[in-house]
Amino acid sequence: MKDLKHIIEFEDLLQEAYNSYVRRGKEEGLRALGYTCYFMPEVLLDLPGCFSVRLRAPRSGSPDMATYYMSNRTCLYGRCLLERALEGGFNFLDAQMATETCTVTCRFQEHLQLMDIIQNPDFFCEFTDVPFKKNENSIDHYEKQLRAHVLDKLEEHFGIDTSDEALLTAIREHNEVCRLIREIGSYRKLDRPTITGTEFSIIQLVTQVCPKHLIIDQLREIAEDLKTREPDEKPAYKCKVVLTGSEEDDPYFVQLIEECGALVVADRHCYGSIPGREDIIVGENETPLRAIARHYLETSMCPRFMEQHTMRERKKYLADVAKEYKADGIIICQMKFCEYWSYERTIDTLIMPRDYGIPVCSIEKEYVNNAVGQLRTRFQAFVESLEIKKIQGGAAK
Numbered sequence: 001m002k003d004l005k006h007i008i009e010f011e012d013l014l015q016e017a018y019n020s021y022v023r024r025g026k027e028e029g030l031r032a033l034g035y036t037c038y039f040m041p042e043v044l045l046d047l048p049g050c051f052s053v054r055l056r057a058p059r060s061g062s063p064d065m066a067t068y069y070m071s072n073r074t075c076l077y078g079r080c081l082l083e084r085a086l087e088g089g090f091n092f093l094d095a096q097m098a099t100e101t102c103t104v105t106c107r108f109q110e111h112l113q114l115m116d117i118i119q120n121p122d123f124f125c126e127f128t129d130v131p132f133k134k135n136e137n138s139i140d141h142y143e144k145q146l147r148a149h150v151l152d153k154l155e156e157h158f159g160i161d162t163s164d165e166a167l168l169t170a171i172r173e174h175n176e177v178c179r180l181i182r183e184i185g186s187y188r189k190l191d192r193p194t195i196t197g198t199e200f201s202i203i204q205l206v207t208q209v210c211p212k213h214l215i216i217d218q219l220r221e222i223a224e225d226l227k228t229r230e231p232d233e234k235p236a237y238k239c240k241v242v243l244t245g246s247e248e249d250d251p252y253f254v255q256l257i258e259e260c261g262a263l264v265v266a267d268r269h270c271y272g273s274i275p276g277r278e279d280i281i282v283g284e285n286e287t288p289l290r291a292i293a294r295h296y297l298e299t300s301m302c303p304r305f306m307e308q309h310t311m312r313e314r315k316k317y318l319a320d321v322a323k324e325y326k327a328d329g330i331i332i333c334q335m336k337f338c339e340y341w342s343y344e345r346t347i348d349t350l351i352m353p354r355d356y357g358i359p360v361c362s363i364e365k366e367y368v369n370n371a372v373g374q375l376r377t378r379f380q381a382f383v384e385s386l387e388i389k390k391i392q393g394g395a396a397k
Contacts, residue, residue: 001232005225006218007199010206014251015058017084017209018092025051025211031094031158036081036105038276039130040097041296042208043174044150047167049160051211053093054271056249057084060368070107075337076367077247078104085117093118095157096125097150101304103339126153132304134297143293151289167288171280177212178277180219184226185273188265189325192231197243197264201251204273237263239386241361242322244268244348245333246341253369257331260379262386265325268301269333274321275299303344315348319356328386329359331379336366359386 013019026032031050035042045052063076063083070079084090085108096118098109106127112118113125128149131138154160184203187195203222206215238261243254247270254264268274278299282291301314322330330352334345342364349362361382363375 001194001196001229004195004199004229005221007202007222010202010215010218011251013206013210014056014202017053017056017058017089019210021210021214022053022092024214026092030211031154031160032092033154034090034093034096035098036109037099037101038270038300038302039099039101039296040128040150041146041292043170043280043292044146044154044167045097046174046212047154047160047162047170049158050094050154051213052208053210054208054249055081055090056205056209057081057089057367058250060084062368066108069111070104073337074107075102075104075335077335078102078108080367081105082108082111085112088119090117091119094120094122095153096123098125098127100127100129101302104337122157124153124157126150130304131297133307134300134305134310139290139294139297142297143290146289146293164288167292168282171282171288171292173212175279177207177216177219178279180216180223181207181273181277183223184219185277187226187229190231191326192235193240193263193265194226194229194231196258197267198251198255198258200273201254201264201267204267204277205249205251205271208271235263237261238383239263239328239390240265240326242266242268242318242325242327242330243272243333244318244330245345245363246270246335246338247367248272248333250369253365256369256372256375257379260376261383262329262331262379264331265327266321268318268321270302275301303340311347314344315351315355318348319352319358322356322358327358328390329361329382331361331363331382333363333365336364359389 032053033045033050034053034055036055042052057080060080063079065086066079066082096109096112100106109125126149128145131141151162155162241262243264249271257264266274280295282288332345332348334341349360352358352360
């Protein structure tokens, strides 16, 4: 397939947290607000006068300094973020909007709050408590938390307009980005997809780490480009898979999977678009903040929600995604030492083949991907098993 417009530029933006578009946003006088979790609504951090940056630590090595503070038995993602902060890589941040969700990222953000790491005189770190259930009481609590620990703090520290009108403006702009990402991602549903998982991963990540007003025109051009993009005459892949699991912000990991013959057609992980790029709908007689709180609680597929009916809903959701995107199997990846996703991966590995007949490849990996050879072997074996299943299915007919 011909190269997509802007894909090389977007790939370059992902090489640094403080990329050229973040620099431009800062030069425009906007406040850069960091976050790590879906439960910190990025739409609130994209209010007029500021922009959201979902934190990553690209091209990380061994996080020796962070390991001293956090031990070597914690998730490498959190340690790499702390290492990058200690190196000065996040000094552009004006605030870190933290959530009490993932234990290790909480520890990373507590270090930002308690230590003089971020060399920015305006910097502050604020924590928001997130409920463990999806009900009206939870939405009430979450809404109050977002008001007290996000909106009030942004107004207090930076004079950000947090009125309903400003929130509605942010929602409209957020929904436009979501619409474009859904349109771009829809080409993965085709019998012969015209966008690769690697390309989509790059595009989705850029929308999370750059000021959105600086990339919206490029997104529109990419969406237009895909309308006429033709698939390769002979596909380079042998099967299609859904990638699900914990935090995954490395397009080169997706590229590794695709080099082994499996086209990644859906991204059901923490930094993915399913869910994550749905429109926020403000209901009748509903305030914008209430709509945001409801949206992020109800759409989340995080394994923090451990009620039996919620867990079953997640399995059904994953099976429906695999069917919608015509996937032959699912790759479940869990970051080493990730408590929530270790449970989820174990359960999915049993439930998806047994109850839904969907083959699964179950992987535990590190944030710094040093085991490429082992992963390549696992993925190639999984692809071969899916090919054999296809052949056997054809013979049975």
